[in-house]
Amino acid sequence: MGQTIAEKIFAAHLRDKPTEDNMILDLDVVMCHEITTPIAIMDLVEKDMDRVFDCTKIKAVIDHVTPAKDSKTAAQGKIMRDWAKRHQIRDFFDIGENGVCHALFPEKGFVRPGYTVIMGDSHTCTHGAFGAFAAGVGTTDLEVGIYKGVCSFRTPKTIRIDITGTLQHRVTAKDVILAIIKKISVNGATDKVIEFVGPVVEAFSMSARMTLCNMAVEAGATCGICMPDRVTAEYLWPFIEKEYSSIDGAVEEYRKWHSDADAEYAEQLSFNVSALVPQVTFAFKPDQVKDISEMAGTPVDQIYIGSCTNGRIEDLRDAVEILKGRKLAAGVRGIVTPATPLIYSMALDEGIIKVFMDAGFCVLNPTCGACLGMSAGVLATGEVCASTTNRNFNGRMGKGGVVHLMSPFSAAAAAVTGVITDPRDFKI
Amino acid sequence: MKAFGGPAILLDRNDINTDEIIPAKYLTEITKLALKPHVLEDLLLDGKPFAPPLQVMQQARVVVTRANFGCGSSREHAVWVFEVNDINVIIAESFARIFRQNMFNCGILAVELGKDQIESLFTMRGNISIKVDLDFDQITASSDDRDQDDFICAFHLNSFDKELVSAGGWLTYADGKY
Numbered sequence: 249m250g251q252t253i254a255e256k257i258f259a260a261h262l263r264d265k266p267t268e269d270n271m272i273l274d275l276d277v278v279m280c281h282e283i284t285t286p287i288a289i290m291d292l293v294e295k296d297m298d299r300v301f302d303c304t305k306i307k308a309v310i311d312h313v314t315p316a317k318d319s320k321t322a323a324q325g326k327i328m329r330d331w332a333k334r335h336q337i338r339d340f341f342d343i344g345e346n347g348v349c350h351a352l353f354p355e356k357g358f359v360r361p362g363y364t365v366i367m368g369d370s371h372t373c374t375h376g377a378f379g380a381f382a383a384g385v386g387t388t389d390l391e392v393g394i395y396k397g398v399c400s401f402r403t404p405k406t407i408r409i410d411i412t413g414t415l416q417h418r419v420t421a422k423d424v425i426l427a428i429i430k431k432i433s434v435n436g437a438t439d440k441v442i443e444f445v446g447p448v449v450e451a452f453s454m455s456a457r458m459t460l461c462n463m464a465v466e467a468g469a470t471c472g473i474c475m476p477d478r479v480t481a482e483y484l485w486p487f488i489e490k491e492y493s494s495i496d497g498a499v500e501e502y503r504k505w506h507s508d509a510d511a512e513y514a515e516q517l518s519f520n521v522s523a524l525v526p527q528v529t530f531a532f533k534p535d536q537v538k539d540i541s542e543m544a545g546t547p548v549d550q551i552y553i554g555s556c557t558n559g560r561i562e563d564l565r566d567a568v569e570i571l572k573g574r575k576l577a578a579g580v581r582g583i584v585t586p587a588t589p590l591i592y593s594m595a596l597d598e599g600i601i602k603v604f605m606d607a608g609f610c611v612l613n614p615t616c617g618a619c620l621g622m623s624a625g626v627l628a629t630g631e632v633c634a635s636t637t638n639r640n641f642n643g644r645m646g647k648g649g650v651v652h653l654m655s656p657f658s659a660a661a662a663a664v665t666g667v668i669t670d671p672r673d674f675k676i
Numbered sequence: 677m678k679a680f681g682g683p684a685i686l687l688d689r690n691d692i693n694t695d696e697i698i699p700a701k702y703l704t705e706i707t708k709l710a711l712k713p714h715v716l717e718d719l720l721l722d723g724k725p726f727a728p729p730l731q732v733m734q735q736a737r738v739v740v741t742r743a744n745f746g747c748g749s750s751r752e753h754a755v756w757v758f759e760v761n762d763i764n765v766i767i768a769e770s771f772a773r774i775f776r777q778n779m780f781n782c783g784i785l786a787v788e789l790g791k792d793q794i795e796s797l798f799t800m801r802g803n804i805s806i807k808v809d810l811d812f813d814q815i816t817a818s819s820d821d822r823d824q825d826d827f828i829c830a831f832h833l834n835s836f837d838k839e840l841v842s843a844g845g846w847l848t849y850a851d852g853k854y
């Protein structure tokens with residue numbers, strides 16, 4: 249019997265198997281941010297266990313609330329800073345160099361095909377775009393990861409989703425994943441890995457694959473995963489060029505991780521995107537999704553473009569395609585947060601920042617900010633936000649606020665009209 | 677091993693998420709106790725805010741709910757906020773992976789029952805109290821309504837999860853072993 253990519257990665261990292269259903273894995277990367285890590289650090293200190301298993305395998309960032317907004321968030325940052333210094337964690341990104349974890353760490357080349365990755369953050373599944381097994385964990389798992397370099401998982405079961413067809417103009421990876429979550433529900437992939445395969449995924453850039461994998465957890469999945477291929481190798485090339493004689497060599501080597509043709513799946517689905525139109529969420533669950541025409545005309549108060557889902561340069565390019573030469577509708581607030589300093593600086597060079605500013609947007613530094621309603625764009629009760637983020641939970645961006653998830657194209661279209669609007673209606 | 681069980685509160689909804697259990701704005705707290713008053717603060721049941729009498733929340737030791745409980749964020753705060761409110765068992769049709777793992781990692785119980793068994797708990801009359809027997813993997817739900825019979829059913833706990841609970845959590849277990 250063949251193996252899935254997740255089974256291959258598990259086998260290659262197996263430390264212990266306490267039961268048929270539980271596997272303890274060695275970790276290649278433990279990622280840390282300032283919301284869930286300080287409490288783990290403090291607990292380790294208190295228990296006299298303040299060690300790190302390997303300082304080169306720990307990657308840390310202050311990203312959720314940065315710059316600090318109050319004394320409590322300042323204290324969280326300080327705990328991270330002191331800890332990184334104490335343990336010589338070189339890959340620690342503080343203000344000026346920091347950005348949203350799931351955009352920043354891939355950009356630094358920290359994730360490779362076949363890796364095991366954990367972080368105290370549910371959207372860690374984003375890194376599966378590189379053909380890695382990457383899972384969000386709680387603070388206790390994070391603590392053990394930091395201290396011992398291991399984590400326990402249930403023996404993986406995989407859902408394979410074959411994405412076929414041709415995407416229409418201005419229909420993106422975000423629309424694809426929203427439609428998939430609608431189809432399988434917020435509980436449809438609980439405790440399973442989702443393999444995204446097929447011609448549409450193969451044609452996707454790493455950025456689009458990250459958008460796809462990012463929202464796997466919204467269907468309950470442990471990890472979303474794409475087969476590592478030429479696109480992956482080209483993205484990683486600056487970081488791996490010393491390890492391989494050529495990109496072809498890397499592509500060949502990565503093939504060993506691909507799921508076997510006779511691998512066993514919990515479920516296999518096929519999804520044709522040719523008729524797919526832009527998607528948008530309503531209400532408070534990410535599987536409450538409609539075609540944008542059904543929601544068209546819904547007034548919005550704020551536009552938020554950013555986050556680990558859609559804050560990369562490709563996303564900003566999409567948004568300015570519509571915003572160029574246009575302005576925010578009267579009474580609508582626009583906020584854009586390039587996800588990393590590199591993205592910010594590329595956006596400056598390409599004139600993207602200017603387009604946003606001319607349209608009347610507030611341009612923020614890289615941070616999670618409004619995405620989780622902690623800072624930089626919190627909604628008031630009754631306010632509505634058109635957002636490129638990944639969660640529309642009740643209260644997510646501020647108590648009593650409503651969030652409609654959509655693509656950067658759709659968010660830009662709403663920015664211009666002040667109501668939910670089909671982005672395909674705009675000519676360049 | 678500590679005792680599990682006690683008076684139950686019933687949350688009749690699927691897909692209750694971590695942001696409803698503890699909103700993100702409290703994630704800057706650095707003690708578990710500070711979370712206590714905010715348990716289930718943003719929860720909507722039937723579209724209305726969940727606001728049980730204070731005494732009911734204070735007495736509760738068990739939560740009974742439906743499918744996919746604890747979906748969303750990885751925040752262990754969503755488990756701690758129950759822990760500091762003395763909830764030591766959550767019984768559901770199913771749990772989100774990270775939430776469930778966090779429960780056992782903290783040495784507290786996530787019990788999965790079939791849809792019909794959960795339905796039986798929801799249809800019991802009166803205020804119910806639940807006893808968990810870990811030697812026989814059995815729960816007994818009894819009501820303060822004398823006309824209501826007890827409901828008894830078995831559950832399955834994987835031996836690794838059981839070891840985590842007896843060790844008092846994953847950190848102690850892993851420290852001794854790896």
Ligand code: SF4
Pocket residue numbers: 312348349350369371555556557615616619620637638
């Ligand atoms: S951008 Fe939003 S979803 Fe992504 S890591 Fe930050 S808070 Fe989480």
